[in-house]
Amino acid sequence: MKRANFSRREAIGLLGAALACPSLAHSATPERLEGNAFGTTWRIVGPSDAGLARLRPALDDLFAGIDAEMSPWRTDSDISRFNASAQGGAASEEMLRVTQAALGLAGASGGTFDPTVGPLVARWGFGPILRGGGPDWRGIRIEGGTIVKSRGELTLDLCGIAKGRALDRAAELARSHGLETALLDLGGELSALGRHPSGRDWQVAVEHPVRSQSAAALLHLPDGMAVATSGLSQQSYSVGASIWGHIIDPAAAAPVQGRLRSVTVLAADAMTADGWATALFAAGDDAGPALARDRDIAALFLFEEEMALRRIETGSIKDVLA
Template identity: 65%
Template sequence: MTGLGATLAAPSLVRAATSQHLSGAAFGTRWHIAGPEGKALGRLRPALDALFAEIDQDMSPWRPDSALSRFNTSQTGMPASFEMTRVARSALHLARESEGAFDPTVGPLVARWGFGPIEQGAAPDWRKLSVGQGRLAKSQADLTLDLCGIAKGRALDRAWELARDHGLANLLLDLGGELRALGPHPEGRDWHVAVEPPAPGHPVPAILHLPEGMAVATSGLGAQSYVLNGRAWGHIMNPANAQPVDGKLRSVTVLADDAMTADGWATALFAAGDASGPALARKHDIAALFVFVDAQALRQLRTGGIGAVLS
């Protein structure tokens, strides 16, 4: 599922403090698991590879044979897997909660600005999508669905569940920079991870103490962006004006009980922009770190108690 999301928290501190690592490729990015010696992480690899292949086959917008691509070319909708309906239902719920800042129908708009594979389709309008029992439907034939703003988080949650069901603990799982802790650090403390700077040359904004079970995700300009005429253009769209997000906001990091929630809200809050993003976070009591660039200097804004886990 190439290009599932933006750049996220960088677990550089974790890799230096643990003795066993497992890694691989999925969704056009890398995944890593860090933990103590003796956990036999290697036995997870076949199950993880199968899990990620299943998700890719279901929800990748880059594959013409995926279920999501077939939905996009359908006239009214089609039957869908339990997982795809679950993720789509969560996406529509987030669209409502974020007042449209998160919109899973922006695929053609993303492609128009040089990102993403969904080149044909209607203007964004998430209200024309619906999810039923085992079915996705749309009221406009050329409307498309793009779950990239939330599906990677769900993939991380399922990998976390897989590791837990294998009896493993004291692990940190990283999928393309989105992180979730399975148990505490082997030393008995929270996991410590660095929030990635929004641009080269800037200092690390903060160190995050990730409690066991919790997840963190970051959205911003770092992973998919280009500079044209002195302005940075990113892949996250503002549905209100049909353009990439503009302003001084450079990244949003969200802490949540699960990675799908963290992933989706990080996307939504960044898409909402400089003023509406923090307002939405306060309204919904979301633990978020907003990083702005003012005159080449970093400025932070914290909401929802995230300050308690930052240093």
Template identity: 70%
Template sequence: MKRHLASRRGFLGLLGATLACPLLTRPALARAAALESLTGEAFGTTWRIVGPSGADLRPLRPAIDALFAGIDAEMSPWRTDSTIGRFNAGTLTELRGAELVHVAQAALALAGDSEGTFDPTVGPLVARWGFGPIERGGAPGWRGLDVFPGRIAKRRQDLTLDLCGIAKGRALDCATELTRGSGLDFLLLDLGGELRALGPHPSGRDWQVAVEHPHAGNHTPAILHLPAGMSVATSGLGAQSFALGPRIWGHIIDPATAGPVEGRLRSVSVLQADAMAADGWATALFAAGDVGGPALARARDIPALFLFEDDSSLHHISTGGLGDVLTWRG
């Protein structure tokens, strides 16, 4: 099977969308209006649009599929024929194209804002640890990529670029704008566990999102109330990790150590107005680690939820007012 934009297992799930309804203990959810959904596949993961009962979502499919296919053709590091793939192989010396340059510029701006914990040039390190496709390339160094009007160039030919930490969020933002143009309201869009609310839940309340336990099969520790117009993304260990002895090794690289992030941090969920920012900051804050992640979130006033595991029990830290939209289930 061909791999495309790498998917990271999200720790967020829909509540009140389909059969997940009984998971909430509040009876009001069981009486909520029925919902319609449209599903598909992209970037090695699945997407879903949820709307009110009676809404005909089917006409959205061709445009959504075309949108995601176009982004994949430009930004997938798993494809040798993608624009990014050719840039990494050295057959392209610079990147052009409005959308691709926009996302690359956002990635480099985030690298600066996060003090380098988000580094879109760490692809060869990710591959070295068995998690990514960029097997050739030199040492990371995001400052070696230069931004010019309408193009991105690299100072070293062995530099590579991997936008997977931000491109899926951008794809979700573009899909949201596409659905907005259809005239439909009260929609929730889900791309591989990243969510964006276009309008409120059809009942008039916020969408309710389950913050999943890092270990499958455990109870949902909290419910996030996702307001209309907001996005949430999660980075964590999940499926892209392996245990060796007492340590869990994951796919998110700490640029300071050139290895997987160490510590007890298991997931970071970030709330932002757009999914690209939520996606990128979730990666950046996880890469910053147990202490650095919450410190960076507080310094930047980022609404984030950090889940830690100590002796098989969970504890959490919330920043930027995210605790105000959480309901803990005990």
């Protein structure tokens, strides 16, 4: 959903607390299809006879359409036109769907996920929405086929949820083309179709917050499930003892502070996993795990404490941890 520079969510998949698939390199799944979208990379891995190449034209069209609708990095996108408007206006069915999901998540998270936080992200050096007022997700509403804002200065940034939706649509497209066994990766967010050709679940590794260290955890990803991670890595900078990252705490109007380094969320769809990973990280060290427990969200929290890595597991995440 951008051109050359990383957005706050795209960078998560590529750089910070991303999910890797080390088992694939030595597995019986030699066929893969790869490409670029939203300023990051996508990959599909499947059996040797999957015929993945037939999916490329449809996937390229799918991702190009989503980019044209919801990339805040493009001045000609639908979302950029909305941001520049005084009152909002008509929107595509897909943008309405993603906006509705974002507003629902804002309410469910008590505002830790806020799709109007774009100007704050840019103010701290991480995003493209340079103009706009303070965050106020309650000032955005959907009326029929339109998205309306209560103040002209309000803007939308759907990067915290739109990439997950793009992955869900890619998985739907793959299934519609007859693909029954595959692992889809879009910038580090993953979705499983079927099981690994060996008969087991697909396995993915949660990257250690310290990139020189080995994987922090191994997850089994069942058929139809998706996983996403939010965290700190190269999309951050240090000021004294503080680390300032790209994920903003809307209440503090500043990057999240504390010992929390990543949150990995398992869900039945990637859009949900994507959004909640951001919301739980933005909630912080204490409120994040409390919110996950309250909402029964399957999540793995990683904290950096002195020389050790502390883990908190919530919901059913324990059922998929190796």
